[in-house]
Amino acid sequence: MRSMYYSLVCLGLITSVLAPTPAAAQSARLKALVVDGQNNHDWKKTTPLIKATLEGCGRFTVSVATTPAKSEDMASFQPKFSDYDVVVSNYNGAPWSESTMTAFADYVRNGGGFVSVHAADNSFPQWADYNRMIGVGGWGGRNEKSGPYVRWRDGKFTRDTEPGRGGSHGKRHPFEVVVRDAKHPITAGLPSHWMQAEDELYAQLRGPAESMQVLATAMSSRESGGTGEHEPILMAIQFGKGRVFHTTLGHDVKAMSGVAFQVTLQRGAEWVATGSVTLPAVPAEELTKDTPAMRDPLKLVSTSVNFDSMPDTSASGWQSLFDGQQLKGWSQKNGTATYKVEEKCVVGRTSEGSPNSFLCTEKNYSDFELAFEVKVDDALNSGVQIRSRSTEEFNKGRVHGPQVEIETGGTAGYVYSEGTGRGWISKQQPKTEVFKKGQWNTYVIRASGARIQTWVNGQKIEDLVDEESFRTGFIGLQVHGIPKDKGPYEVRWREIKIREL
Numbered sequence: 001m002r003s004m005y006y007s008l009v010c011l012g013l014i015t016s017v018l019a020p021t022p023a024a025a026q027s028a029r030l031k032a033l034v035v036d037g038q039n040n041h042d043w044k045k046t047t048p049l050i051k052a053t054l055e056g057c058g059r060f061t062v063s064v065a066t067t068p069a070k071s072e073d074m075a076s077f078q079p080k081f082s083d084y085d086v087v088v089s090n091y092n093g094a095p096w097s098e099s100t101m102t103a104f105a106d107y108v109r110n111g112g113g114f115v116s117v118h119a120a121d122n123s124f125p126q127w128a129d130y131n132r133m134i135g136v137g138g139w140g141g142r143n144e145k146s147g148p149y150v151r152w153r154d155g156k157f158t159r160d161t162e163p164g165r166g167g168s169h170g171k172r173h174p175f176e177v178v179v180r181d182a183k184h185p186i187t188a189g190l191p192s193h194w195m196q197a198e199d200e201l202y203a204q205l206r207g208p209a210e211s212m213q214v215l216a217t218a219m220s221s222r223e224s225g226g227t228g229e230h231e232p233i234l235m236a237i238q239f240g241k242g243r244v245f246h247t248t249l250g251h252d253v254k255a256m257s258g259v260a261f262q263v264t265l266q267r268g269a270e271w272v273a274t275g276s277v278t279l280p281a282v283p284a285e286e287l288t289k290d291t292p293a294m295r296d297p298l299k300l301v302s303t304s305v306n307f308d309s310m311p312d313t314s315a316s317g318w319q320s321l322f323d324g325q326q327l328k329g330w331s332q333k334n335g336t337a338t339y340k341v342e343e344k345c346v347v348g349r350t351s352e353g354s355p356n357s358f359l360c361t362e363k364n365y366s367d368f369e370l371a372f373e374v375k376v377d378d379a380l381n382s383g384v385q386i387r388s389r390s391t392e393e394f395n396k397g398r399v400h401g402p403q404v405e406i407e408t409g410g411t412a413g414y415v416y417s418e419g420t421g422r423g424w425i426s427k428q429q430p431k432t433e434v435f436k437k438g439q440w441n442t443y444v445i446r447a448s449g450a451r452i453q454t455w456v457n458g459q460k461i462e463d464l465v466d467e468e469s470f471r472t473g474f475i476g477l478q479v480h481g482i483p484k485d486k487g488p489y490e491v492r493w494r495e496i497k498i499r500e501l
Helices: 002-011 043-056 098-109 118-122 128-134 259-274
Strands: 030-036 060-066 086-089 113-117 149-153 156-160 173-179 193-199 212-220 229-239 242-247 330-333 338-342 345-349 357-361 368-376 382-388 401-406 415-418 441-448 451-456 459-465 474-479 490-500
Touching (some): 030 043, 030 259, 043 060, 043 259, 098 242, 128 242, 193 259, 229 259, 242 259, 345 357, 345 474, 357 382, 368 382, 382 415, 382 441, 474 490
Parallel strands (some): 030 060, 086 113, 113 242
Antiparallel strands (some): 149 156, 173 212, 212 229, 330 357, 357 474, 368 441, 368 490, 382 474, 401 415, 451 459
């Protein structure tokens, strides 16, 4: 990415480094203000979706400020922007009062966060500071005098100063979004490309494009009535000390029901507010590349995380991974150990000379709390894989990833990197007597972002941050390999349940 960054600097698209500030504690809610009231789009339907999307990730509390209607006096619209960590504009209408425009520009210039959603970049064509904030905009009489087009051509961004209108789009359709900067905090946790739900693909936006970093583009195809160019879709801009996230996604309810719109809005809003993104990575299984992933923003539910206490396994939101009757949703990887259901337990039995065996969930999980009960023969080592993977490209399908240890020798609950060659992720392992030999033991595990916490029989064992391990993957029940002339041994699991965060 060094060469891309260098090209952007030379083009004047970035004039200074967007230096991040320390991330806020994940449990602290950021204050967001959504501005609406006038828009040639249906803001009365879309503002509730923006609010639900931000609140649904657990990072924001959201207020709404609605302007007077068109032709009414704007003097009464005077939000106290400084009360908020981020202002999100769902506004495209008449100019605000001079004092409100000055207050808003000062808010962003002095370090406030700003997110421009879709038609908000149509607003205020004559307001110089606003055009610098959004980088590029459309309509409202914008043309070559407003600034250049920004185009992705031949593997780099260029400033196109040819005469022409500012702002266009073809017919609404689903389209592929391609990440052009995979190292920026907003896009770092996302796949390299994905499909956005049916939306207006904005094209021919133009403006100052100062201190602007294009994070993702989309092809405005001629078949859809577009330009035949890769157009900027997601942008990060620095305005004074403030950060701005400009997304052209989000025309209507259908567009905002796309997972792509939701996760980029959440990540962009957190970045402008804090300079970093603590929200979990979004795997390709969730942000899909062939067809748009969809979900209702109004049904998003945030699960607040209290890292100071063990997860409450009696709370709502837990789902069973094993019904006590069958192994539906699980499949075996590696080894020849056997897995059967007996007495409402998953029973794993060793096989002489077999390598490690794993019974794995067919679904991948990202951030979650996991609980189960386990009983293991004293002579057998076992473990539970979390966020692990098995691919043909890596050692012909060898299961690899973090493993929470199950054994009687004093290391129960510590975390090992199975199959990767890294060894123990838990660097310090004070021996404990918490694991009960020959009895049922209760495990609780929390994986949130890079943080992994474990409890055994109610006692906290591990609390670490590991940036190297996967952020998404399956859960696997290990039966450790044994040499010939040993065993047989068994390990039993029951009451296996999970709560996704």
